[in-house]
């Protein structure tokens with residue numbers, strides 16, 4: 001086993017926690033007292049630090065600002081009823097972070113050091129992990145170039161960091177989504193499978209257009225033909241038709257969600273038929289029209305499952321069955337919640353206890 005690096009710790013003098021209203025948290029607006037930071041220089045990761053949450057200082061010629069050499073991750077930790085701190089599938093997130101890093105010519109981060117560092121950060125900020133039902137600590141690892149030069153080439157230096165946010169149960173209204181046939185989030189051969197910062201900048205404009213038409217989010221289709229579904233906003237997309245769980249097969253233009261993988265696993269566990277394949281827009285529109293489309297939802301770490309109520313297609317709104325009737329996705333949401341909070345046996349080894 002590779003040894004993890006020694007962490008240097010500098011704690012805050014006074015916690016900001018007493019000033020925080022933990023009952024009314026807006027997602028991504030409140031940050032815990034500490035953050036984890038490590039620098040890459042001289043071809044290796046330097047010893048990490050845990051320090052008070054605070055600003056970075058950057059060169060105006062930082063290549064992440066000019067050319068987007070930057071990536072991120074998202075995962076959650078939960079407080080079990082007995083007070084244990086449980087992290088959901090952190091190895092999967094580190095694996096994906098390193099896949100994204102490879103695509104962006106950035107260095108992989110160190111597994112042992114990451115796991116030890118994340119645990120230490122959560123221990124230090126344990127009081128920031130809410131325990132109300134459905135609440136959690138959202139964990140945001142990220143990495144970006146820190147060089148000082150203009151020119152399109154990989155940087156020699158990088159920063160890896162982890163910040164965390166307490167979040168409440170994510171209640172989202174069943175969504176109105178629009179099938180996007182003009183713009184693309186990602187294309188085959190591009191880097192849609194990487195959680196690269198630039199993918200999200202490019203999705204803002206089409207999402208803004210859809211919002212002007214009264215939709216919460218887009219259903220992305222493939223960039224070449226726009227005939228096949230890819231994702232739902234920044235979530236993976238799933239349908240239930242004929243009691244079969246359908247989701248687009250992974251490709252270079254689809255982000256391999258940890259929630260997606262977890263739901264597919266739970267579906268297979270219960271003997272449900274699962275198909276990962278190309279899913280035509282025409283197939284789903286037809287199923288919605290002849291009432292065989294039972295469920296449609298987005299899935300991702302932040303919201304876990306976001307129900308889709310209405311699908312806008314070429315100026316028409318297709319209404320989907322009421323959310324209360326969606327026995328599969330409601331069951332998956334409950335099962336996932338029970339596993340993540342330690343209420344159900346963790347038979348797939350998804351939980352890392354701090």
Ligand SMILES: *Cc1c(COP(=O)(O)O)cnc(C)c1O
Pocket residue numbers: 074195231233234235236255256257258259260299300301302
């Ligand atoms: C992060 C993300 C997802 C969901 O991934 P999870 O690991 O389940 O959170 C899906 N699609 C896109 C584009 C994403 O950025």
